[in-house]
Amino acid sequence: MRYELYYWPTIQGRGEYVRLALEDAGATYDDVARGSGGTGAMMQMMGQxxxxxxxxxxxxAGKLVIAQVANILLFLGSRHGxxxxxxxxxxxxxxxxxxxxxxxAEIHDTHHxxxxxxxxxxxxxxxxxxSEEFWNERVPKYLGYFEGLLGANGGSYVTGRRITYVDLSLFQIVDGLCYAFPNRMKAFERKIPGLGALHDRIAARPRIKAYLDSDRRIAFNEDGIFRRYKALDE
Amino acid sequence: MRYELYYWPTIQGRGEYVRLALEDAGATYDDVARGSGGTGAMMQMMGQxxxxxxxxxxxxAGKLVIAQVANILLFLGSRHGxxxxxxxxxxxxxxxxxxxxxxxAEIHDTHHxxxxxxxxxxxxxxxxxxSEEFWNERVPKYLGYFEGLLGANGGSYVTGRRITYVDLSLFQIVDGLCYAFPNRMKAFERKIPGLGALHDRIAARPRIKAYLDSDRRIAFNEDGIFRRYKALDE
Structure with missing residues (x-):
């Protein structure tokens, strides 16, 4: 099946968690708003x-139209192992x-x-x-939770020996935090060696590597979820 | 099956969406932290x-332990019609x-x-x-969306003729906004007649009515998601 993904064409944003799953699965898809119809094609479809x-x-996906990232991944996860x-x-x-x-959502709220x-x-x-609150209280709690799961499961993937869409999403979280908060992340990353290794393991998967090297991967920028604002990274 | 719900014992909070589904389903459950073990029993269980x-x-639920409200409802929805x-x-x-x-999450952020x-x-x-932003931009967008769905489906329930856990959750949203923002909601409610009627229809369902009249329903208070702060309701 050829999927159609509808998302803003100039940012990774929330769409990126879906793109990563589609890419890792080797699925065929059109990133519709990046095509000739642009955002207009997306907006026209949205209320329909x-x-x-x-x-x-x-x-x-065929006759189905599915929204909400986690819901889309629930659907794709079953179909693509x-x-x-x-x-x-x-x-x-x-x-x-x-x-x-x-x-x-909390990452988005650091700048909004x-x-x-x-x-x-x-x-x-x-x-x-x-941002200060986020890094003092929330990042240690969230990333500590996932780091703990990785440790408990032997460290390959968050839920065990087999990769899931959650691992792909955690790659994006680590990648994004490194982009948006390079200083803070540099100080913090020694506390999450498992997540760091997971990030690198995902990045090295052939299809993900090909994706990241392609122009299908939009570069991080200050319109997305992960934004590099110097004032928030001190 | 006798369920065990683990949630903070003194607030409706996010647990309330689960309580409403359990109550409407007529399911048997222990609201564990409201029992003799208190919050300690919940915290002990949480990392296990x-x-x-x-x-x-x-x-x-038996051997399963399921977290995240929407995920719990996904599970309960299938089992209880x-x-x-x-x-x-x-x-x-x-x-x-x-x-x-x-x-x-956005409602919570109005006070946090x-x-x-x-x-x-x-x-x-x-x-x-x-809060100002929320009421100017977000409430009309969110509630307008659900109001539109109700209208498109004839008005009984959001997805059509049959009730789903979404209708129970929308009852809670309307109920909570009326509690937290009585003035703003009074001015806004004429724009969402369908949601108002849905709220009343849900409240009148025998099991929900019995629940709301019981001491199992915790009163709204300023530790939950919906908080009545005068300064935010002007």
Missing amino acids: GPTPAFAPPFLK LAPKTEAGKLWVHQLQLTITDLV PLGPSLYYEDQRAPAKKR | GPTPAFAPPFLK LAPKTEAGKLWVHQLQLTITDLV PLGPSLYYEDQRAPAKKR
Whole structure:
């Protein structure tokens, strides 16, 4: 099946967790808004059909249109061997993805504590405070949790010997934090050797490596979730 | 099966979406931390087993321990007729629940824009600004989306003729916003007649009514997600 991914064409953003799963699975897909129809094609599709998305990303898979990153991964995971086959295993992996979803929202809030509708430039002072809180309290809690799981499972993948979509998403989290907060991450990374190794292991997977080297991978920039603002990285 | 729900014993919080589903299903469950073991019993359980939760709530169902509200509802929905039976239907309902999850996080951020680790009292000014943004931009977008779905489906339930866990969660959203922002909600509610009617229809369901009248329903208070702060409701 040829998938259609609908997401903003100039950022990694939340769409990137889906792109990584599609790429690792070797799935064929169109990144629709990056094609000739652009964002217009996406916006036109968004309110349509019996399951309209609240926001991008959404994935068209045959007749299905599925939104919400974790939900899309729940769907793709079953189809492409990126999740366990048992119900218990599926729920466990999904639970972890939803925890990553929460973390992504908190990462976004470091530069947008007053909400997504105002510019960063209008909320610099609260952003500085929130980033401080985030790195003091939340990063150790979240990354410590995943580091602990990796350790408990022997260190290959978060849920054991086999890769899941959660590992791909954790690659993106580590990659993004290194981009957005190079100084803070440099000081913190010795506390998460397992996640660091997982990041490198994922980056070296042939399909992921090919993806990261291609122009299908959009570069990090200051319109996405992970933004490099010097003032927040001191 | 007798379930065990683990959640903070003095707030509705995120646990309430699970409680409402359990109550509407007529399921038997222990709200563990509200029993004699208290919060200690919950904290002891939290890091245990092969699927440790990052945070409450989590549900013990036989050998399974499941965390993340939307994930718990995905599980309960299938077992108690609170979700469609088809894969497409399950994904659609789950997608809506994940959109509610995002909304709940934004509601929490109205009083905690600088992060969950600081007190409200330490972030009054940014909270005021974020609440303003929330009501100007986000509430119309989120509630308008669900109101539109209700209208498109004839108005009984969000996904059609049959109730799902999403309807129960939307009851809680409307109920909570009425509690936390009585003035703002009074001005806004004429724009969401469908959601208002849905709220009342859910509240009148015999099991939900019995629950709301019982002491199992914890009263809203200023430790939960929905907090009534006068300064944020002007």
